Amino acid sequence: MSTKTVAIVGGGPAGLLAAQRLAERGWQVQLFEAQATVGRKFLVAGHGGFNLSNAEDAKPFAGRYGTESARFGALLEHFSAADLRAWAGDLGIETFVGTSGRIFPVAAHKPADLLRAWLGRLRELGVEINTRHRWLGFVGAPGLRLRDESAGANCEFIIEPAATVLALGGASWAKTGSDGAWVHLVQEIGVPVVPFAPANCGAEIAWSAFFREKVGRAPLKNIALRVKDGPAVRGELMLTDYGVEGTPVYALTPQVRAALAAGGPAVLRLNLKPDLPPATLLQKLRQPRGKASFPEFLKKTLHLGPPVPTLLREVAPEAAALEPEALAALLTSVPLPVMGLRPLDEAISTAGGIAFSAVDDNLMLRQRPGTFVAGEMLDWEAPTGGYLLQGCFSTGAWVARAISECWLPGKR
Numbered sequence: 001m002s003t004k005t006v007a008i009v010g011g012g013p014a015g016l017l018a019a020q021r022l023a024e025r026g027w028q029v030q031l032f033e034a035q036a037t038v039g040r041k042f043l044v045a046g047h048g049g050f051n052l053s054n055a056e057d058a059k060p061f062a063g064r065y066g067t068e069s070a071r072f073g074a075l076l077e078h079f080s081a082a083d084l085r086a087w088a089g090d091l092g093i094e095t096f097v098g099t100s101g102r103i104f105p106v107a108a109h110k111p112a113d114l115l116r117a118w119l120g121r122l123r124e125l126g127v128e129i130n131t132r133h134r135w136l137g138f139v140g141a142p143g144l145r146l147r148d149e150s151a152g153a154n155c156e157f158i159i160e161p162a163a164t165v166l167a168l169g170g171a172s173w174a175k176t177g178s179d180g181a182w183v184h185l186v187q188e189i190g191v192p193v194v195p196f197a198p199a200n201c202g203a204e205i206a207w208s209a210f211f212r213e214k215v216g217r218a219p220l221k222n223i224a225l226r227v228k229d230g231p232a233v234r235g236e237l238m239l240t241d242y243g244v245e246g247t248p249v250y251a252l253t254p255q256v257r258a259a260l261a262a263g264g265p266a267v268l269r270l271n272l273k274p275d276l277p278p279a280t281l282l283q284k285l286r287q288p289r290g291k292a293s294f295p296e297f298l299k300k301t302l303h304l305g306p307p308v309p310t311l312l313r314e315v316a317p318e319a320a321a322l323e324p325e326a327l328a329a330l331l332t333s334v335p336l337p338v339m340g341l342r343p344l345d346e347a348i349s350t351a352g353g354i355a356f357s358a359v360d361d362n363l364m365l366r367q368r369p370g371t372f373v374a375g376e377m378l379d380w381e382a383p384t385g386g387y388l389l390q391g392c393f394s395t396g397a398w399v400a401r402a403i404s405e406c407w408l409p410g411k412r
Contacts, residue, residue, distance in 0.1 A: 004028050006403060007144060007161035009135045011038030012178070013389060014375030014396035015167030016118060017087075021400030023125035027408070030161070032133040032146055034177055039115045041169065041176035045348075045389065050111050052088065052095065053081040053103040053393075054386035064387045066254060068356065068380045072391065079397035081390060091117040102386050135168070137185045142370065163370050163403045167396065170350035170376035171196040178376070180350075190367050192355045198347035199253050199381040200388075202245035203268065203338040211314045212241045215307045223248070224274035227255040227266060234274065239307060244268070244336060250348065251383040256338055257351070270334040272304060278328065285324035294320035302331075349388050351381040362402035363395060370407060372399040 006022050008015045011033035019029045031038070054061065061081070062073035081103060085095045093114045094106045105114060122129065132150040139145050142160040171180030183193050207215075218239045224232040225248035235247040249256075252268065259266030273281055284301045292300065295309035312319040315335055322330060344350065354377055358366060363378070365371045374395040382388050 004408070005030060005161045006163045006165065006408075007032065007159060008165040008167060009144070010165075010167035010169060010375070010377075011035070011129065011131070012167060012169055012375060012392065013039070013042050014392040015165060016122070017393050017396035018165045018167065018374055018400045019127045020118075020122055020125065021397055022404060023122065023127050025400075025404045027404065029125075029127045030159070031127060031129045032135060033129070033131050034134040034149070036131055038119070038129060038131065041173055041178050042115060042389075043111045044173060044176055045111075050105055050109075050114075051102045051384070051386045051389070052105065053084045053390040055081060055097045055101045055103055061387070061390075064382045064385075065380055065391065066382075071356065072380070072394070075394040075398050076390070078401065079394040081386070083397075084390060084393055087393075088114065091121060093117060100385075135166075135182065135185070138189055138368065138371075141368075163372065163407050165372045165374055165396075165399050165403070166377055167374045168377055170353055171344055172198070172347040172350045174345050182377070186354060186365075191358045191365060194352040194355050194379045196344060196350045196352035197257055198341045198344050199257075199351045200250040200348035200384050201253060201346055202240065202342040203243050203249050203253075203256055203266075203336075204340045204342065205243035205336055206339055207241070207243070208314060211310060214310055215239055216241060218307045219246075220270075220272070220308070220311075222275065224271040225249065225252060226269050226271075227252050227259065228269075230255055232271065232274065237270065239311070242342070243338065245342075247384060253341065254351070254381065257341060260338070260340065264338070266338045268336040268338055270336055271332045272308060272334060273302060273331055276302075278332070281331065282324055282328045285327050304331075348384060349376065349381060351379070353377050353379040355379050362406055363399050364402065364407070372402060372407075374399045 005028040008019050008031040011031055015031060019031050023029045062069045062076055065072040088095050093109050095103050096106055097103055134147045134149055136145040136147055139158050143158050144164060145156060145158050147156045168182045169178035172178060180196055187193055220237040223237050224234050226232040233248040233251045237244055237248055238246045256266040287301055289297045298304040298309055316330055319330060354373055356379060359373055360366060363372050375392040382391055
């Protein structure tokens, strides 16, 4: 293979953007994807609202990446949300900032439209995309072993690119190809991998049979959620037959996971009236109930209708008999004991992956010079809201720059 050829393994956002950036700099790029098409998880992620990134300021944006916030600060400076919007615009996809700060394509553009335009650009740049090609591991210093599983073919072969980008994703949504099956291939050469764990997923609560039958699936709007005395997360909570889900739950997954690892259960604290000052809440609860039932009283004084009364009785059977002060305390800190998180394959994303100690500042494997890692293969996590996709895009752009300027300099 030509010394000017770069191989990219994985056809998700990180791999595709790395391919584009490298091809734009004149490198010959071959991309290999095990699935029949590229961008499958990208398309699935767009089903619930095509949230590309977020317009949040740089410092709090980087803070969304937890323990890796300093590293992602540099990654985001190299390829920011503004850069992502400019990139999409160059493909003919106009974007806008929603009221929540999230960045979306305008309504006329669907996920498939962006992917179609993107693939067209890659073809124009000469990127060679090989689907149904599975990576089987490393061979010698520069080599990669691959298997062609396309129709009528089942042959193995070896390539020796000048540089390699691994962008095979994490371990959630296996049907899209993001199954973590690559772990043993990097461990074979001594690369440390942090075990995968679910992130941005639902939390399991041992509801009674009565609660599951009566409530089923129901939303709680305009609430706040926290773990212990940590920061509260606002949003909409969804009660389900297995427990709870929704943006606030997803954002608190790291804290819940840590509490469970320490012996759990983890307790989510639910504030049903976060916009109501404590004094006002207490004043309302001190109003005479008269002949009104507990559910009627909650509905009349606080606009807390079903399923709130059933939820309160589930977690605090004595709720209806509480004095105003105790009831106010309950309404602002309803205990939701979490027994576990939903299975890995149901999670929107995963924590775990190749440890950052295994890569240098260019995201190149220390154990294998010339091999770079991007996207969810690395051990990072972020909440929903555009931060996950932005992280994948930014790491893809970063390794493309590193290959072109540091590993294979001289061709622009």
